[in-house]
Amino acid sequence: MRLIISGGGTGGHIYPALAIIEDLMKQEPDSKVLYVGSKRGLEGSIVEKLGIDFVSLEIQGFKRSLSLENFKTVSLFLKSVKQSKKIIRDFKPDVVIGTGGYVSGAVVYAAARAKVPTIIHEQNSVVGLANKFLSHFVDKIGIGFKEAADQFPKQKVEFVGNPRAQQVANMKSTFKWSEIGLKDDVPTVLIFGGSQGAPKINNAVIAAIPQFNQRNYQVAFVTGKGRYDGVVQGLNKINVNDNVKVLPYIDNMPNVLPQVHLIVGRSGATSIAEITALGIPAVLIPSPYVTADHQTKNTMSLVNNHAAVMIKEDELNSDSLIRAIDSLMTDEEKRASMAASSKQMGVTDSADRILTIARSLMN
Structure with missing residues (x-):
């Protein structure tokens, strides 16, 4: 499988993405994975240490109050979509998965527009802004809480839990x-x-x-x-x-x-x-x-x-x-x-x- 995965900003978006990558490489060791993250988030230092190919985009979130910064946010989003389209053309993924954060909004949107199969994962019971936006364009939506189901188009939703759980459940503890x-x-x-x-x-x-x-x-x-x-x-x-x-x-x-x-x-x-x-x-x-x-x-x-x-x-x-x-x-x-x-x-x-x-x- 050729997989582009994107999730950024906080560990809550990053660790589910890493758990998916880990499981894929166990099942299909010859898979090619590219992680697309944000320049400002924690993902760069975490992902690159694991030897996973990583590309970063400059992007930021919307201010919830009226602010001139939101014009910059829109400009950065459009620029990131353009960059994502090039990344997708060059990498040729079989599927693109977003695990949340604003960077995933640009990457997954670009993939959906390019007719590449797309999935988003929502970890929380209340849907984030990026995933709410993407839900109109993606093929499938995985949710971690059943309470999130009615916040998405019903026909796209599947309850899958949180990939981090699988990673933790399979770990053998040696701690004392x-x-x-x-x-x-x-x-x-x-x-x-x-x-x-x-x-x-x-x-x-x-x-x-x-x-x-x-x-x-x-x-x-x-x-x-x-x-x-x-x-x-x-x-x-x-x-x-x-x-x-x-x-x-x-x-x-x-x-x-x-x-x-x-x-x-x-x-x-x-x-x-x-x-x-x-x-x-x-x-x-x-x-x-x-x-x-x-x-x-x-x-x-x-x-x-x-x-x-x-x-x-x-x-x-x-x-x-x-x-x-x-x-x-x-x-x-x-x-x-x-x-x-x-x-x-x-x-x-x-x-x-x-x-x-x-x-x-x-x-």
């Missing part, structure tokens, strides 16, 4: 808690507000440390690289017992997750894909700062299936955090039930499903 100074035989809570950290979550955890010190379970608290020094300063006058470990970041999260008994954190699409693939009980604190409050809608998908509990950020403090964690860490049966519900929601062949759709469009 003793590597970071905790015990391997004690139930463990992982608190993680994302790679950049979440100040409200970090502050609630700092205030809760004296209570965590007294618990029979242990806590791995990941602050985010840029927040670590501030958290350490906040803990300056607080004793931290051996059952609590404060870390700036965990590099290989999929290797750690199978050893987690309860996860506390945000509810981005990638996080939820990983959680449900492994069946991890969760306390989710959706970010209120994302488009259309989509993390709350992502969270409610799990809550309604008894796979997670939610704390709204404006209700988050040390007491509500401890209450939610204790209710699960002191009740093994409840955790097991939640884990089973989570696992039932997980889709562990998502990349396979997308590649099957791709092959059907090629025939």
Whole structure:
């Protein structure tokens, strides 16, 4: 297969694309893949390190308020479409897949206009602007949440889950808690507000440390690289017992997750894909700062299936955090039930499903 894939800006768009590429190369090692990303996004540094051919386009998103910058956005989009047409002519893909972000809008639109088979993947329960635009032109649409189905043309939609889930489910964990100074035989809570950290979550955890010190379970608290020094300063006058470990970041999260008994954190699409693939009980604190409050809608998908509990950020403090964690860490049966519900929601062949759709469009 000759595949052009495009997704950019954030890990939520990049990692599903990488999971599709990984699965394709396992199935068809002779395949040729070209990743088209944005110059401003994270994808360049991530993709090129993996030895995947990469081309970047200069593109930016629309401002939601009236702004002269939007004229530049339109100009960059049209320029990127023109560049994408040339990339497509030169590479001659069998199929083009977009996993979100503004760069995928230009690439997939150009492919659709060139009559190349096209697929987009929507990770969230609320559809992003690029995918909403592309839905009118593409051949097929894969969704990660069933709640997204009625936001697209019905005849094009297939529920496929999130490709990141397949990647995580197939990984063999070699991690031990003793590597970071905790015990391997004690139930463990992982608190993680994302790679950049979440100040409200970090502050609630700092205030809760004296209570965590007294618990029979242990806590791995990941602050985010840029927040670590501030958290350490906040803990300056607080004793931290051996059952609590404060870390700036965990590099290989999929290797750690199978050893987690309860996860506390945000509810981005990638996080939820990983959680449900492994069946991890969760306390989710959706970010209120994302488009259309989509993390709350992502969270409610799990809550309604008894796979997670939610704390709204404006209700988050040390007491509500401890209450939610204790209710699960002191009740093994409840955790097991939640884990089973989570696992039932997980889709562990998502990349396979997308590649099957791709092959059907090629025939």
